[in-house]
Structure formats: C-alpha cells, structure tokens
Amino acid sequence: MAKLVFIRHGQSEWNLKNLFTGWEDVNLSEQGVEEAKAAGRKLKEAGIEFDQAYTSVLTRAIKTLHFALEESDQLWVPEVKSWRLNERHYGALQGMDKKETADKYGEDQVHIWRRSYDTLPPLLSADDEGSAANDRRYADLDPRTIPGGENLKVTLERAIPFWEDHIAKDLRAGKNVIVAAHGNSLRALTKYIENISDEDIMDVEMATGQPVVYDLDRDLQITNKVKL
Ligand SMILES: O=C(O)[C@H](O)COP(=O)(O)O
Numbered sequence: 427m428a429k430l431v432f433i434r435h436g437q438s439e440w441n442l443k444n445l446f447t448g449w450e451d452v453n454l455s456e457q458g459v460e461e462a463k464a465a466g467r468k469l470k471e472a473g474i475e476f477d478q479a480y481t482s483v484l485t486r487a488i489k490t491l492h493f494a495l496e497e498s499d500q501l502w503v504p505e506v507k508s509w510r511l512n513e514r515h516y517g518a519l520q521g522m523d524k525k526e527t528a529d530k531y532g533e534d535q536v537h538i539w540r541r542s543y544d545t546l547p548p549l550l551s552a553d554d555e556g557s558a559a560n561d562r563r564y565a566d567l568d569p570r571t572i573p574g575g576e577n578l579k580v581t582l583e584r585a586i587p588f589w590e591d592h593i594a595k596d597l598r599a600g601k602n603v604i605v606a607a608h609g610n611s612l613r614a615l616t617k618y619i620e621n622i623s624d625e626d627i628m629d630v631e632m633a634t635g636q637p638v639v640y641d642l643d644r645d646l647q648i649t650n651k652v653k654l
Pocket residue numbers: 445446447448513516540608609610
C-alpha cells in the first residue's frame with residue numbers, strides 16, 4: 427500500500443486578480459500562504475508521512491509544497507521539480523482577465539478553453555514576449571517541446587512520462603508521495619489515475635490548497651480517496 431497526495435497550490439496573486447496564469451510564474455497571495463500552511467497542519471493531524479515530494483518549476487506550487495511540508499515537520503523530504511508538472515499552458519490567454527475574456531468571447535467559449543479535454547486556447551508563438559522559450563528554466567528542453575498553449579490532453583501527454591518514470595515507480599515501491607502542482611496538471615493526472623472520461627473531466631475541479639489523499643495498492647488501484 428502507498429499514499430499519494432495531490433495538492434493544488436494555494437491561491438495565487440493572479441487567482442486573486444482572476445487572470446489566466448498557465449506558465450506565468452506568479453507568487454502565492456497571503457491567503458494562498460495560509461491555505462498551504464493549513465494543508466500542512468491537516469497532513470500532520472492525519473499522520474501522513476512522506477518519502478518523496480514532487481512539484482513543478484513554478485513558484486506558487488514550490489512554495490505550497492514547502493509551506494505544507496514545514497507545517498508537517500517534513501521539510502527534509504527529498505523533492506524533485508519538473509516542468510512536466512507545470513500548470514496547463516494557457517497560450518495567448520495568459521495575463522488576460524477571465525471575466526473580460528468571457529465578455530469578449532462568451533462564457534461558453536471560455537468554459538471550453540478552461541475545462542474541455544482537447545480544445546486548445548489561442549496560441550503564443552516562440553517569438554512572442556510571453557513565450558517560455560525565453561525562460562532559462564526551460565533552456566534544456568528541445569525548443570519544439572516548449573508549448574505555445576496546451577489543452578488538458580496535451581498537458582496529460584507531457585505529464586504521463588514523469589508520472590510513470592518517477593511518481594508511479596515510487597508508489598509501486600510502497601513510498602508515500604506528495605505532488606504539489608496546479609489545477610489543470612492535477613486534473614490531468616486525476617483523469618489518468620481515476621480513468622475519468624473526456625466528457626466527465628469537464629466537471630472535475632481542484633480546490634486551492636486542499637490535500638486529496640489516495641490510498642493505492644501495489645497495482646496502483648485506488649482503495650480509498652479523501653479530501654482533507
Ligand atoms: O492557470 C490558471 O489560470 C489557473 O491556475 C487555473 O485556471 P483555470 O481554473 O481557469 O483553469
């Protein structure tokens with residue numbers, strides 16, 4: 427048996443401003459810091475002890491992981507950061523106000539961009555100012571793999587190799603794992619491990635800073651799931 431905990435970062439400064447964020451690297455809001463600390467206290471009260479931690483290369487998730495581990499006296503736990511756990515890249519929507527975008531393109535279109543499985547947002551090109559191609563944290567990536575925008579399908583496809591090579595490997599070895607990431611990268615992994623349909627995933631949401639605790643058997647079948 428092993429425990430897997432998914433935790434979406436605490437509220438970010440752009441969540442507070444209702445801006446599309448994606449790969450933009452924004453900080454936690456004050457509320458987001460408190461959410462992350464509260465999550466750590468819940469994990470401590472639940473007596474959940476981790477052997478390995480994983481997070482993205484974005485500040486809001488990294489800090490959420492660190493606050494949660496600190497509050498549960500586990501800041502020493504080994505951690506690995508990967509771009510493959512980054513939030514879904516929102517393309518040219520990044521930095522745009524979600525309500526203004528809905529006013530301009532319609533609520534239905536924005537809902538499809540936010541929650542559908544295979545509809546891409548408007549894309550950024552590599553020479554756009556906001557392109558991740560100019561960010562040195564992605565310098566080792568093949569430029570062709572740096573997205574100009576992603577849907578959940580693409581997000582899942584780039585997360586799965588990391589899941590299989592690292593997270594699932596640890597879980598099969600009986601290690602307890604925490605993954606601090608993002609609303610859509612965790613929706614993607616949730617879809618994968620719970621075998622949720624392309625249609626039903628539209629209704630799946632991840633609350634900020636709320637630990638989702640899975641008990642898994644050696645075959646990574648889910649034997650229990652609880653939200654703290
Ligand atoms: O990237 C973002 O804007 C948020 O982290 C998630 O936004 P969403 O809930 O609109 O997908």
